[in-house]
Amino acid sequence: MTKLSRAFYTGDDVVQIARNLLGQVLIVNKGSGYFEARIVETEAYNGRTDAACHAHNNRFTERTQIMYEEGGVAYVYLCYGIHNLFNIVTNTKGKADAVLVRAVEPIKGIKEMMVNRGKTQMDYTLTSGPGSLTQALGIKKTDYGEDLLGSSIWIEEDEGLSDTQVVTKPRIGVDYAGEDALLPWRFYEKGNPWVSRK
């Protein structure tokens, strides 16, 4: 297996990148445990055209600044006061795009994921949903800005999915974005039980 390259992340089309991340394998290795999980659900956010994106209208704040960096770094932020959401920054420096990882299928480190989630029984809620998967994998705001070509969080290239395996839908929880909430920028693997809100 090989790490996804910088060139993969610096591509100009965040929607296509979100779709192509399906089936790739997210690795977290931070001393708190070693985890592998297959990405099965993503959403694209485009800073220049998309009212749902935190960086819409060139909004440049302490929180959003990382999205303006060159692709291939982590954007982690706290949502609803409780949940850390994990995003992958894409595009070249100055173009603020990101892909939200909404669900993963656990491969390695499942016992430790259950400990992190406070679960005694195995079930599909372990890593389905953007807040749940970060808790399972131990991703926190201290991972903000982490280089995805480094050695603590990265993505291994795997076989992608064919178009017949990919479902395309509007994004979740972005009603505030008006008509941009209707954009079909959510992608997930057809029939995969780990996908959130099926």
Place this chain on the structure above:
DNA sequence: TAGGTGATCTTG
């Protein structure tokens, strides 16, 4: 279906 939760952003 509603409430918890707190950093972040905007307004005045």
Place this chain on the structure above:
DNA sequence: AAGATCACCTAT
């Protein structure tokens, strides 16, 4: 400096 908002989750 304060109030509104918010890319969610869990248990009724």
